[in-house]
Amino acid sequence: MNRLTKLWNAPWARWVLAGAVVILLVALPLMLPVFANQTLTRVGVYAVAVLGLNIIMGYTGQVMLGQIFFLGVGAYVTAYGVVNDWNIVVVFLAACLIPGIVGLVLALAAARLGGLAIAMVTIALPIIGVPLAKRLSDLTGGSQGTSARFSSAPEWTGLDNDQWQYYIVIGIAAVAFVLAYNLVRGRYGRALAIVRDNESVARSMGISPYRYKVLAFTVASIFGGVSGFLYMVAVQYTSPETMSFHHSISLLAAMVVGGAASIVGSLIGGAYYVLVPQVTNAIDPTITAISQGIILVAVLFLLPGGIVSLPRVIRRLLRRRDRGTAPTQTTPPPARDAAPQAEGPETERQGQA
């Protein structure tokens, strides 16, 4: 156990591991069947959406219930740009910028009221977004939805469409994850954490909670827009249903189940969002909603840190059993030498106290 930790802490081991993961991600779609590739692609799409949600909710502590709206806006912007023959780079930038601007304007108002105002305002987004998308039928194609085929594999690659889409989505998602990782580790991440933990302390240190909430919200909506672009790459079709209310709730559930304030948790959340409904729908479509509720409540009861905290919890249980009759340990063990992965919010939180 100890040797393993030491090995993990060696820089070269991490590089080797990262290299192995990259090779695996690149090689995988060449061997898997089409359906598996499409599923993995969709995991990438929703992982980015969950990642954005995590920045505002996990790291900044503001409950946000409308992330799917920004995914929808991003998808519609992408579809509109592709239909009107914009350059694909312009389309991508627009799919980031427009949701970002919408998010900025919303956050300027919503963050003014402390507490749960952001939650109460953003819950309205998907509920207004659906009729709005139907109404603006010139731009969105109304309830029929709109399709945009632009992600077919080019001839020179010799790839199938599903493989090409996989590479685009995983590539952009990887960049998004690296950017988010750097954001939450740096100066901004520390500021967001203190805004989450204690706004008065933040203010006394010269950190404006309002400004950082608006910042985090905007970043979250940009990530939402990116995931909307990726959604169009993967699905090539969007309709008002894309941003329906229960999708938004599922996205939040996925974030909590994966692990709040955790980069790896976002990835798990994306996988949860895609895979669990696939399984439950295969069993019986009427149990999808109820199973989601049960899983969410059960995770909150038993594993508040989400699936990503499972290894830590197991290790703590093992240690407690090793000690036998020793008194129950209430404080978490020092995270620096025990953390099995590069996951750091715990470490950071301690650094701040």
Place this chain on the structure above:
Amino acid sequence: MDTFIQLVIDGLSLGSIYAALALAIVLVNQSTGLINFAQGAMAVLSAYIAYVFIGWGLPPIIAILCSIVVSFGIGAVVERLLIRRFEQGEPNTAVVVTIGLLTLVTGICGWLWGYNNRQFPSLFPLTTVDVFGAVISVRSLGTTLVIIAIMVLLQLLFLGTKLGLALRAVSVNPHSAALSGLPVGRLLMVGWGLAAGLGAVAGALVAPQLTLTPGMMDTALVYALAAVIIGGLNSPLGAVVAAWGIGVLENLAAVYVPFIGHDLKIAVPFVILFVVLLLRPQGLFGRKVVVRV
């Protein structure tokens, strides 16, 4: 002019339903400091329970009263078994719990009764009466009157009874209330039960119009939340007035502003809310909360 009066009365009746839900939300927020996002879903469950009672052959009014009693119990049990565990912890976690509850309750309704629309009988006759030349449905009038009656009753309960006094004491300061010998836990259960009962009224009143589906109250919940923010989180009166205002304004906007129309009228409270948040973030009737550090 006729249309105008008709629209105002219909708006008031719609607003009354939002008001019932908004009151329930304020009630829970006052006692536990939480926003219960599952309030709408619990109201749908209550409506389904009333639907089952009606299926057993009870007359609608008795069925609805029974469902209110059952809902009171459900609300109290939910508080005790689920929410109690998260009350002392981080408020965000507790909110996520209510969102989990929203999914869970909607899922239970869908699992037990399916996702097809079901007809729910109306409490009031579907006739109309003439008031100053305007044609007004009895249902709209009845709904508004029921909500006004409930508000008076609640006011009496909170201001005129010992139970009401105790409930207010717990919401103002739970620690002092506990020290003066009040059973805080049980009173919180009563608060949640009352809120669930109010939700049951809202559900039974709105179900005939919208027909019964598991997602029936999603939209009403958004209206109620908007009313709560506009009126001020700590002001029951503000929430009700705001809910009525929203109901009337959106009805008028749907008819008189062509771009909005009936499909986009849900954007109306949102726009009002936006303006209110920018100009008066504590809500129209709310008090500014000063936090001591």
